[in-house]
Amino acid sequence: MKECLFCKIVNKEIPSTVVYEDDEILAFKDINPIAPVHILVIPKKHYNDITELPENEAEIIAKIHVVINKIAKEQGISETGFRIINNCKEDGGQEVKHIHFHLIGGKKLGTKMC
Numbered sequence: 001m002k003e004c005l006f007c008k009i010v011n012k013e014i015p016s017t018v019v020y021e022d023d024e025i026l027a028f029k030d031i032n033p034i035a036p037v038h039i040l041v042i043p044k045k046h047y048n049d050i051t052e053l054p055e056n057e058a059e060i061i062a063k064i065h066v067v068i069n070k071i072a073k074e075q076g077i078s079e080t081g082f083r084i085i086n087n088c089k090e091d092g093g094q095e096v097k098h099i100h101f102h103l104i105g106g107k108k109l110g111t112k113m114c
C-alpha cells in the first residue's frame with residue numbers, strides 16, 4: 001500500500017534495523033523500544049489489521065509465530081520469556097495500520113493488560 005509506513009519499510013524506502021527477512025515476513029527493531037528487546041514482526045503483504053485477514057490466508061500468522069520463536073532464541077529471551085502483542089484498531093491502540101506483532105522482552109514485564 002502506497003502510503004503505509006510499514007509497506008515503505010518492506011520496500012526499503014524507509015530504513016529499519018532488520019533482524020529477520022524471508023519472502024513473506026519482515027522483522028525489524030521498534031524505533032521507540034519499551035524493553036531491551038522490542039521487535040516488530042509483520043507480513044510483507046499489507047492488511048490494515050487482523051480483522052482483514054482472509055481465512056484462507058491465516059497461515060501467515062502461524063508462520064509469524066514460528067519466526068518470533070526463532071528471533072526470541074537469537075535474542076536470548078526464549079528461556080526468560082517474552083510478550084507478543086497485536087494492537088487492533090482504535091480501542092486496541094493501533095497506530096500503524098499494517099498488521100504487526102510486537103515481540104517484547106529482555107526484562108520482567110508488568111502484569112497490566114489494559
Ligand code: AMP
Nearest residue numbers: 016029030031032087093094095096097
Ligand atoms: P502500534 O501502536 O501497535 O500500531 O505500534 C506501532 C509501533 O511502530 C510503535 O511501537 C512505534 O514505535 C513503531 N514505529 C513507528 N515508526 C517506526 C519506524 N519507522 N521504524 C520502526 N518502528 C516504528
Ligand code: ZN
Nearest residue numbers: 004007046098
Ligand atoms: Zn502496509
